[in-house]
Amino acid sequence: MPANDLLSYSEACAFVARRAERLARAKPAAERVRLTAAAGRVLAETLRASSDQPPFARSTRDGYACRAAEISTHGPLAVAGATRAGDAPSGPLACGVVWEIMTGAPVPRGADAVVMIEHVESAGAAAKPTIRLLPPRTIEPGENIVARGAQARKGDALLPAGTLIGAAQIALAASCGATQLTVYARPRVAILSTGDELVPIAAKPKPGQIRNSSSAMLAAMVSAAGGEPWILPIARDTLKSLDAALARAAAADLLLITGGVSAGKFDLVEPALARLGARFHFTGVRIQPGKPLVFGELPRRRDGPTIDLATNDCAGAPSFPAFFAGKGGKKMSLSYCRIDSSVQRQNGKKCSFLGLPGNPVSSAVTFLLFAAPILAALAGRLHRGPRFALARLTEDVKTKPGLTRFLPAACTFAAPVPEVACVSWQGSGDLAAMALANCYLVVPEDSDRLKAGATVRILLP
Amino acid sequence: MPANDLLSYSEACAFVARRAERLARAKPAAERVRLTAAAGRVLAETLRASSDQPPFARSTRDGYACRAAEISTHGPLAVAGATRAGDAPSGPLACGVVWEIMTGAPVPRGADAVVMIEHVESAGAAAKPTIRLLPPRTIEPGENIVARGAQARKGDALLPAGTLIGAAQIALAASCGATQLTVYARPRVAILSTGDELVPIAAKPKPGQIRNSSSAMLAAMVSAAGGEPWILPIARDTLKSLDAALARAAAADLLLITGGVSAGKFDLVEPALARLGARFHFTGVRIQPGKPLVFGELPRRRDGPTIDLATNDCAGAPSFPAFFAGKGGKKMSLSYCRIDSSVQRQNGKKCSFLGLPGNPVSSAVTFLLFAAPILAALAGRLHRGPRFALARLTEDVKTKPGLTRFLPAACTFAAPVPEVACVSWQGSGDLAAMALANCYLVVPEDSDRLKAGATVRILLP
Numbered sequence: 001m002p003a004n005d006l007l008s009y010s011e012a013c014a015f016v017a018r019r020a021e022r023l024a025r026a027k028p029a030a031e032r033v034r035l036t037a038a039a040g041r042v043l044a045e046t047l048r049a050s051s052d053q054p055p056f057a058r059s060t061r062d063g064y065a066c067r068a069a070e071i072s073t074h075g076p077l078a079v080a081g082a083t084r085a086g087d088a089p090s091g092p093l094a095c096g097v098v099w100e101i102m103t104g105a106p107v108p109r110g111a112d113a114v115v116m117i118e119h120v121e122s123a124g125a126a127a128k129p130t131i132r133l134l135p136p137r138t139i140e141p142g143e144n145i146v147a148r149g150a151q152a153r154k155g156d157a158l159l160p161a162g163t164l165i166g167a168a169q170i171a172l173a174a175s176c177g178a179t180q181l182t183v184y185a186r187p188r189v190a191i192l193s194t195g196d197e198l199v200p201i202a203a204k205p206k207p208g209q210i211r212n213s214s215s216a217m218l219a220a221m222v223s224a225a226g227g228e229p230w231i232l233p234i235a236r237d238t239l240k241s242l243d244a245a246l247a248r249a250a251a252a253d254l255l256l257i258t259g260g261v262s263a264g265k266f267d268l269v270e271p272a273l274a275r276l277g278a279r280f281h282f283t284g285v286r287i288q289p290g291k292p293l294v295f296g297e298l299p300r301r302r303d304g305p306t307i308d309l310a311t312n313d314c315a316g317a318p319s320f321p322a323f324f325a326g327k328g329g330k331k332m333s334l335s336y337c338r339i340d341s342s343v344q345r346q347n348g349k350k351c352s353f354l355g356l357p358g359n360p361v362s363s364a365v366t367f368l369l370f371a372a373p374i375l376a377a378l379a380g381r382l383h384r385g386p387r388f389a390l391a392r393l394t395e396d397v398k399t400k401p402g403l404t405r406f407l408p409a410a411c412t413f414a415a416p417v418p419e420v421a422c423v424s425w426q427g428s429g430d431l432a433a434m435a436l437a438n439c440y441l442v443v444p445e446d447s448d449r450l451k452a453g454a455t456v457r458i459l460l461p
Numbered sequence: 462m463p464a465n466d467l468l469s470y471s472e473a474c475a476f477v478a479r480r481a482e483r484l485a486r487a488k489p490a491a492e493r494v495r496l497t498a499a500a501g502r503v504l505a506e507t508l509r510a511s512s513d514q515p516p517f518a519r520s521t522r523d524g525y526a527c528r529a530a531e532i533s534t535h536g537p538l539a540v541a542g543a544t545r546a547g548d549a550p551s552g553p554l555a556c557g558v559v560w561e562i563m564t565g566a567p568v569p570r571g572a573d574a575v576v577m578i579e580h581v582e583s584a585g586a587a588a589k590p591t592i593r594l595l596p597p598r599t600i601e602p603g604e605n606i607v608a609r610g611a612q613a614r615k616g617d618a619l620l621p622a623g624t625l626i627g628a629a630q631i632a633l634a635a636s637c638g639a640t641q642l643t644v645y646a647r648p649r650v651a652i653l654s655t656g657d658e659l660v661p662i663a664a665k666p667k668p669g670q671i672r673n674s675s676s677a678m679l680a681a682m683v684s685a686a687g688g689e690p691w692i693l694p695i696a697r698d699t700l701k702s703l704d705a706a707l708a709r710a711a712a713a714d715l716l717l718i719t720g721g722v723s724a725g726k727f728d729l730v731e732p733a734l735a736r737l738g739a740r741f742h743f744t745g746v747r748i749q750p751g752k753p754l755v756f757g758e759l760p761r762r763r764d765g766p767t768i769d770l771a772t773n774d775c776a777g778a779p780s781f782p783a784f785f786a787g788k789g790g791k792k793m794s795l796s797y798c799r800i801d802s803s804v805q806r807q808n809g810k811k812c813s814f815l816g817l818p819g820n821p822v823s824s825a826v827t828f829l830l831f832a833a834p835i836l837a838a839l840a841g842r843l844h845r846g847p848r849f850a851l852a853r854l855t856e857d858v859k860t861k862p863g864l865t866r867f868l869p870a871a872c873t874f875a876a877p878v879p880e881v882a883c884v885s886w887q888g889s890g891d892l893a894a895m896a897l898a899n900c901y902l903v904v905p906e907d908s909d910r911l912k913a914g915a916t917v918r919i920l921l922p
Binding site (some may be wrong): 039060083084089103104106112150151152159163166169170171176197207210214218219223224385386390412413414416417420432433435455457458460 | 471474496497501510512514515516517519521544545546547549550564565566567577607611612613619620624627628629630631632633635636637638639640656657658659662663665666667668669670671672673674675677678679681682684685714785819825846847848849850851852853858872874875876877878879887888889890891893894895896897898903910916918919921922
């Protein structure tokens with residue numbers, strides 16, 4: 001296919017974003033998880049404030065609760081009492097007095113400000129202490145107080161369904177008394193590596209063979225992106241092997257296929273997908289690496305072999321039996337890890353698939369750009385795009401225009417200025433170079449050169 | 462303590478980096494994990510190439526292996542045979558012929574280049590096919606071939622010990638035949654929240670009380686940073702409660718304490734640490750939020766209560782019994798999650814501690830800036846600093862100079878330009894605002910204003 005028949009990178013992104021939008025409408029099944037196991041999951045309910053936040057007018061300083069108008073006269077005021085963090089609110093505050101208060105403690109009724117302990121002068125007898133605000137400092141009502149409900153009112157929506165749960169969201173849920181959260185089930189992602197040259201990791205490759213590194217890599221990427229990876233045995237470059245593997249894989253929510261999608265005589269994946277009734281959205285993108293990318297959807301097999309999720313469990317520990325067992329394409333039983341058999345099948349009648357190029361750098365880049373957004377949609381997430389940031393380039397980069405490029409790069413991610421440079425690599429099969437990179441430098445399609453010192457865009461892993 | 466007695470942000474960073482460097486010299490214990498469970502762990506051995514990579518001269522294209530000088534004459538050359546991916550290498554290639562080859566297949570001996578199938582014209586009878594390179598195109602030796610060993614030679618060091626393992630490193634290890642990896646044991650991080658105002662998550666706060674959100678938040682941050690979180694019961698603002706809690710916590714590799722480190726009358730943490738023989742490195746940094754930060758180290762308790770790691774296991778599932786049980790400061794038994802009792806105690810005679818400010822935004826920021834590098838050192842990682850990137854600011858930000866500020870912010874992380882803006886917040890207790898942020902905007906100490914449109918630095922979570 002000539003290059004100008006391929007989608008541009010931005011066309012492909014926009015298309016994938018629209019498909020993701022549609023896929024996200026079919027909400028995944030929900031399940032309850034402990035708050036402490038919720039990191040990386042996606043909220044399936046609106047988190048609402050269980051009370052006003054803060055639940056009382058709260059001092060943000062150690063000092064004295066007071067009336068701003070009174071204390072700003074700089075006259076001495078008697079210290080009428082003290083409130084520690086954890087005490088019930090005191091008050092009402094009488095006229096002409098202040099109240100000692102600790103950070104986090106409730107401000108007495110009647111007080112409208114807190115003066116910091118560093119800003120006052122103490123006097124008076126120990127039994128009858130007084131303080132005065134040191135001139136010329138004055139204070140305004142509201143200073144050093146967070147009013148009751150200033151952050152949220154009881155019942156307010158704090159987080160919408162679709163929010164990715166991290167440490168901050170866990171803290172917020174904890175503050176609302178949630179020891180469990182309702183989250184979306186993880187989408188199941190089948191991973192199928194194809195190619196007669198591939199042998200399992202534990203096997204010793206014969207001349208002309210290489211180990212299957214892509215399946216383990218993609219499984220780690222799927223897990224990190226919130227999916228449940230299912231690793232299928234390597235499929236061979238035969239009609240029979242591919243047909244059998246794809247029929248089983250179509251039970252997943254998303255199918256990632258590596259290899260077999262270029263223009264070679266034995267690139268049989270597209271015909272095999274077509275035989276299963278695939279609808280192809282696109283079959284190539286003007287990017288490097290990753291040009292021969294295929295995106296589409298398969299009907300779920302209703303008459304095909306049934307996968308018994310309840311009995312085919314790998315007993316807790318992450319493991320990839322068929323993947324390691326070296327059975328190759330011969331034994332076609334589905335293997336996977338960390339299956340929760342209580343979770344119902346998701347997202348209706350279609351299985352989205354991406355045919356990723358066989359080289360691992362190409363697989364990794366196309367996963368981040370296109371598979372991750374689809375996976376995020378299937379996981380019910382609101383925010384789904386690939387993640388980019390900026391950094392300063394330290395060395396010139398020369399390329400040919402015509403393709404948007406994503407070059408393995410190492411960023412310092414350091415202060416004062418994060419700096420990035422390309423990693424020297426021998427093409428998209430160069431695993432050693434990819435393992436030394438921590439991001440990908442984006443070279444726009446119309447660019448033939450990025451200059452040292454420029455602020456450039458990087459794709460975050 | 463007046464502000465100019467505090468360390469500047471960069472002084473504190475440099476100090477923590479030097480301590481981390483020293484801590485990293487005491488290597489943690491090592492353990493073997495399955496390759497598929499290695500994501501997020503730290504490599505404890507040098508990963509070496511098990512063979513030349515690639516193990517054979519490999520075609521990067523579908524096309525014809527040839528001699529560059531012969532084919533560049535544009536004369537027709539006979540197709541003498543074909544090699545598919547997975548086939549053993551052929552050859553030697555006779556003079557005046559080419560050899561059909563697929564992407565990933567071994568190049569026949571004698572060939573020095575591969576011409577792409579798109580660049581040739583076929584002719585000849587089906588039984589005696591010939592091809593010629595379409596003029597004016599010519600080809601150089603080496604084109605579309607990755608030479609044997611071009612990426613690595615057998616025995617080459619591919620990754621040093623101390624490398625964080627992610628998807629790319631898993632792929633590289635898989636290509637070397639590693640089904641298991643030797644990784645460092647995760648450092649144990651005790652988390653102790655202090656304060657009479659705190660109640661457990663499941664409890665209903667009385668007036669003046671709030672739920673302990675920090676422990677769950679920090680546990681999630683510790684897990685994400687590669688540590689084993691141990692959540693201790695809330696400690697009360699009494700000498701007895703703090704002394705008991707700290708004595709037990711000093712069995713950890715790192716102790717994170719929240720609250721009790723400001724200038725208030727009931728801020729008893731520093732005196733309690735001093736009673737245990739703490740050495741204080743610093744007790745404040747000119748940052749906002751997070752100024753009253755305390756960093757130091759405790760001697761390990763040899764005569765103190767022993768923690769039986771082997772029997773105190775929480776039986777697999779992540780759980781924080783004492784944390785949820787609501788026993789408060791009364792029951793002081795250590796509780797933790799996901800302990801692997803086979804792992805030996807690490808890193809010698811000292812327990813590093815960080816006293817983080819009690820407000821959750823302050824705790825989160827100081828964790829990222831200071832606790833994460835110490836944790837990374839204790840985990841044996843080579844790269845340890847907090848992670849920064851650049852983005853474009855969309856709204857003016859005004860502050861007062863004198864403190865380096867880390868303001869909760871939302872970044873689009875999107876193409877073409879990642880844009881960031883501060884999240885509206887009510888101070889460092891505002892969990893709701895923090896949960897809507899996905900990074901922190903860095904405002905340098907000498908800056909009073911960042912302008913919309915500027916390229917600014919963000920702290921990544």
